[in-house]
Amino acid sequence: MSLRQSLRPNASEPTADQRILELACAHLRAFGPRRATIVGIAEAAGMSHANVYRYFPSKEALFEAVTLLWLKPLEQQLHVIVQGPDPAGDKLERALTALQNAYRRKRDDDPVLFGLLCAAFERNEGVARRHRNRVQSEIQTIVEEGIGSGAFRIQDRRRAMALVFDLAHRFVHPVSIALDKGFSSADMDLRASRAITVIQRGLVYGDSDFDM
Known part of the structure; x- marks a missing residue:
């Protein structure tokens, strides 16, 4: 199954952006805003950091979405x-x-x-x-x-x-x-x-x- 197919929303799985937000929340709680990184969040999501940037153009934009x-x-x-x-x-x-x-x-x-x-x-x-x-x-x-x-x-x-x-x-x-x-x-x-x-x-x- 391709990454695009695996990220396709259904009734039981969160969408890619929702998954990224969930992981961002977890990383922020674990490491704080200074140490939490796009690279770390991307690795936890099983995707490249470039793919995270498709949904959130910057670390600041991701943190705004979390808030x-x-x-x-x-x-x-x-x-x-x-x-x-x-x-x-x-x-x-x-x-x-x-x-x-x-x-x-x-x-x-x-x-x-x-x-x-x-x-x-x-x-x-x-x-x-x-x-x-x-x-x-x-x-x-x-x-x-x-x-x-x-x-x-x-x-x-x-x-x-x-x-x-x-x-x-x-x-x-x-x-x-x-x-x-x-x-x-x-x-x-x-x-x-x-x-x-x-x-x-x-x-x-x-x-x-x-x-x-």
Whole structure:
């Protein structure tokens, strides 16, 4: 059987790019991003490194794809929350909670891959920018829904978005979550809950203290 035939997708086998991503994840966890190489991943996949480059044009592109692999379900979860029937205030709480929980689980259970995302945020690289834009877009949809329905008294979308992300930053920014690793989950849950309550109060009541 030729390599092309062996890589043909079927119901029981992953496609070549999926297999490469799986092996890339394993190599990253074993060796870290600096020591993980395209050559090593290709050898584990039983193919040449040139064949890996057919699917991912660079090591950086492969690492971005690895990061997107675990971010995509989170982004889909946020979209489901935003499109649901709940009131805007409840949606906002669920979305912010989903974000922090997903990041913290990844930080604790898969620190190497979470570190890739943090590094991308620190360098403002493509996968981080795209993920941030998607998150902000979903939150903006909630904010606009709350303003349109009259549930949120703050009418300026820009100010409302600033309120949300300024107060929630510690709990929804990957780098901040990485820095908070020494705190207990119970402590961070309580702090995040308080922050979300303040955000909701500012949006719902439009207190002058929050109308930035």
